Amino acid sequence: MRKTGRRESFLPRKVRQAFSNGIVYLLLLAGSGFMLFPLFWMLSTSLKTMEEANSPRITWWPAEPQLDAYRQVLTDSRWLLYFSNSAFVTTLAVLGTLVSVAAVAYAFSRIQWPGRNIVFFLMLSTLMLPYQTTLVPQYVMFNKIGWVGTYNPIIIPGFFAGGALYIFLLRQFMLGLPKELDEAALIDGANHFQIWWHIILPLCKPALATIAVFLFVGNWNALQAPLIYLQRANMYTLPVVIANLINPQVRVQPWPLIMAASALTMIPLVIVFFFTQRYILESVALTGTKG
Amino acid sequence: MNPKLYTLLWAIATVAFIILSSLAVASVAKLVARWRGKNRLYQSRTFAGYFFASPWIVGYIIFVIGPTLASLYWSFTRFKLPAPPVWVGLQNYIQLLTTDDQFRVSILNSLYVTLFGLPLQLATALVLALLLYRRLPGEQVFRMIYYLPVMLAANSAMLITWRLVLNPNNGILNTLIRMIEGVFPFLVPVRQGVVWFTEITNAAFLGLQRGDFNLLHQTLARGLPGPEVMPLWHQSQLWSKPAIILIGVWSCGTMMMIYLAALSSVPPHLYEAALVDGANGWQRFWRITFPMISPATFYNLVVGIIATLQIFEQSYVLTDNGGPAQSTYFVAYYLWRSTFRFNKIGYGAAMSWILLVLILILTLIQFRLANKWVYYEYEEA
Numbered sequence: 254m255r256k257t258g259r260r261e262s263f264l265p266r267k268v269r270q271a272f273s274n275g276i277v278y279l280l281l282l283a284g285s286g287f288m289l290f291p292l293f294w295m296l297s298t299s300l301k302t303m304e305e306a307n308s309p310r311i312t313w314w315p316a317e318p319q320l321d322a323y324r325q326v327l328t329d330s331r332w333l334l335y336f337s338n339s340a341f342v343t344t345l346a347v348l349g350t351l352v353s354v355a356a357v358a359y360a361f362s363r364i365q366w367p368g369r370n371i372v373f374f375l376m377l378s379t380l381m382l383p384y385q386t387t388l389v390p391q392y393v394m395f396n397k398i399g400w401v402g403t404y405n406p407i408i409i410p411g412f413f414a415g416g417a418l419y420i421f422l423l424r425q426f427m428l429g430l431p432k433e434l435d436e437a438a439l440i441d442g443a444n445h446f447q448i449w450w451h452i453i454l455p456l457c458k459p460a461l462a463t464i465a466v467f468l469f470v471g472n473w474n475a476l477q478a479p480l481i482y483l484q485r486a487n488m489y490t491l492p493v494v495i496a497n498l499i500n501p502q503v504r505v506q507p508w509p510l511i512m513a514a515s516a517l518t519m520i521p522l523v524i525v526f527f528f529t530q531r532y533i534l535e536s537v538a539l540t541g542t543k544g
Numbered sequence: 545m546n547p548k549l550y551t552l553l554w555a556i557a558t559v560a561f562i563i564l565s566s567l568a569v570a571s572v573a574k575l576v577a578r579w580r581g582k583n584r585l586y587q588s589r590t591f592a593g594y595f596f597a598s599p600w601i602v603g604y605i606i607f608v609i610g611p612t613l614a615s616l617y618w619s620f621t622r623f624k625l626p627a628p629p630v631w632v633g634l635q636n637y638i639q640l641l642t643t644d645d646q647f648r649v650s651i652l653n654s655l656y657v658t659l660f661g662l663p664l665q666l667a668t669a670l671v672l673a674l675l676l677y678r679r680l681p682g683e684q685v686f687r688m689i690y691y692l693p694v695m696l697a698a699n700s701a702m703l704i705t706w707r708l709v710l711n712p713n714n715g716i717l718n719t720l721i722r723m724i725e726g727v728f729p730f731l732v733p734v735r736q737g738v739v740w741f742t743e744i745t746n747a748a749f750l751g752l753q754r755g756d757f758n759l760l761h762q763t764l765a766r767g768l769p770g771p772e773v774m775p776l777w778h779q780s781q782l783w784s785k786p787a788i789i790l791i792g793v794w795s796c797g798t799m800m801m802i803y804l805a806a807l808s809s810v811p812p813h814l815y816e817a818a819l820v821d822g823a824n825g826w827q828r829f830w831r832i833t834f835p836m837i838s839p840a841t842f843y844n845l846v847v848g849i850i851a852t853l854q855i856f857e858q859s860y861v862l863t864d865n866g867g868p869a870q871s872t873y874f875v876a877y878y879l880w881r882s883t884f885r886f887n888k889i890g891y892g893a894a895m896s897w898i899l900l901v902l903i904l905i906l907t908l909i910q911f912r913l914a915n916k917w918v919y920y921e922y923e924e925a
Contacts, residue, residue, distance in 0.1 A: 277675055277678050277680060281680075284686070284689075285689045285690070288794065289692075290717075291705050291709050292705075300798075308714065311716065316896075332925070336846075338812055340547050352564070355600055356596045356599055357596060360593050360596030360597035363593050366590050366592070369593060376604075379608060380609070382900065383876075383903055385854070385879050386615060386899070387607060387898055390610075390615040403550060404548070404551040405550075405551055412555070412599070412602065412603075413607060414600040415607075420600065420796075430627065434906065449596070465839065474699040476698070490698040491700075492699055493700075496703075496704070496860060498704065499707070512708070514701070515699075515705055518701040519696055521693075522696055523692070526692060533628070534687060534801055537802070538801050538805030538817075539805075
């Protein structure tokens with residue numbers, strides 16, 4: 254028992270170190286392969302011909318990569334409409350949610366007001382509430398006011414600081430800013446709106462960017478609410494369209510086209526993640542340690 | 545009218561409404577403060593605080609409190625839009641908990657994914673975090689690659705890609721498995737064992753769910769599957785839940801990042817002390833690392849259970865409406881289906897309350913059990 258940890262090996266320490274690092278690298282590479290191979294398969298299939306994509310023999314990479322599927326998607330006015338629908342919904346929802354979340358986080362971190370702790374506790378308790386509890390009655394409400402079949406139900410609720418987790422994240426960030434900032438500005442005669450907009454928000458850019466990305470991903474990927482509320486095909490967002498692309502009636506599916514559309518849907522997510530990954534990964538770690 | 549313009553106008557109206565209602569709430573709060581005889585500074589802080597918090601307060605009343613109370617009422621009614629709700633007492637709950645087979649199947653399926661999927665997810669996340677924790681050059685890139693699936697996993701585009709990847713005939717996953725087995729032939733019997741185990745457990749589970757053990761008898765009678773039998777993934781009721789678990793494991797990046805943060809917070813002097821005492825790597829992991837990161841495990845577990853109970857996209861896209869043979873009906877999916885496909889509003893409301901109570905009970909149990917195994921450092925200090 255005593256010796257097991259530091260058994261003397263005939264190999265020098267450096268060699269053993271290099272050997273164990275090599276094994277770790279191999280494992281890391283295997284893990285990366287597992288994470289990336291579905292994406293590789295998406296890309297490869299999107300460049301194939303229909304025969305290659307549907308034949309029982311595996312074609313790893315098409316002999317002659319075809320861009321037909323991409324051309325077909327990008328020149329089809331319906332697909333362009335779906336893209337613009339998704340972009341519209343996502344942009345408006347992210348903007349409205351971000352600004353209102355920033356305002357509420359400011360109230361919870363930089364102002365002392367009676368009832369703050371109670372309201373904050375209520376807000377945190379909504380984290381436990383499953384999405385489904387409000388989904389059903391909200392549908393009835395939106396149905397009553399004639400919003401079913403419009404984009405309103407999937408965009409407008411966010412304007413009321415939708416997302417307790419984001420308020421919490423931003424509040425933590427704002428709590429970390431020095432108190433003297435607001436005090437000096439207040440003495441200079443600035444009001445809270447000016448302090449919020451001109452002093453606090455510019456200092457929160459990394460946190461705001463992170464939250465914007467999370468909101469972007471959530472709205473861009475959203476399937477359930479658009480399925481419920483959007484009823485005409487010309488209003489569909491990309492996930493709704495793609496979810497229904499497979500036609501169970503036919504034997505041969507247009508896989509290259511489906512994969513090209515999927516790849517085009519994924520690209521904005523990948524680009525956004527690539528440019529903001531450092532902030533995102535940091536704040537994900539934060540939610541675990543502080544939550 | 546153009547639907548986008550329509551919503552844009554409504555968005556502007558909403559912003560105006562939020563500002564006005566915030567002013568109103570803040571003014572009332574300030575008046576109350578004045579009546580209570582507070583000074584000017586207190587009054588102005590009260591005004592500002594309520595003004596900035598009002599978007600959430602107003603939203604909470606409109607979109608959470610109101611709907612939640614309404615849903616509680618409707619859960620005791622038979623309600624099909626556009627007809628008004630009819631009071632039926634506890635009938636919805638009784639039907640859900642006793643006679644509705646599909647609901648029982650959904651609950652048990654959710655439980656299956658929690659019992660088998662979540663531990664696999666946690667283990668994978670922990671292993672990846674331990675590998676990354678070595679801080680080898682290039683670690684940043686690997687971290688990025690491992691987190692990327694989290695961003696993509698919920699999109700139907702990704703799930704439809706998985707359908708292609710998992711295709712049992714010409715899908716790439718089964719082909720990859722065969723290729724790897726070509727290099728390491730000793731893996732073939734391992735895979736046979738895994739296939740056998742998965743099919744038996746799933747057949748047994750399906751039997752328990754439906755009270756019909758024919759499938760289990762057939763699977764048992766077939767014995768150990770031959771080397772040519774590959775997983776059928778989303779096309780078989782014995783493999784559809786494992787397929788969904790596989791995607792969950794694929795997108796375990798959030799859990800991994802939380803583990804990674806926890807690993808960095810383990811004080812190094814503990815390891816040094818253990819090394820002096822001659823503990824080997826295995827002992828160091830189970831005696832130091834694992835207890836020290838138990839708060840992260842706990843957090844991942846609580847969040848993970850809530851997330852598994854809400855699986856929806858996978859049932860809708862990957863397995864084509866909860867198939868095959870309802871083997872991927874989950875609570876959130878069945879709720880969506882009966883409420884919005886079959887217009888059973890009252891029934892769906894009752895289901896959402898059962899889901900809420902279920903989440904509360906599971907979370908409560910976990911907090912209770914947490915005292916036994918989660919280690920918080922400040923208790924020592």
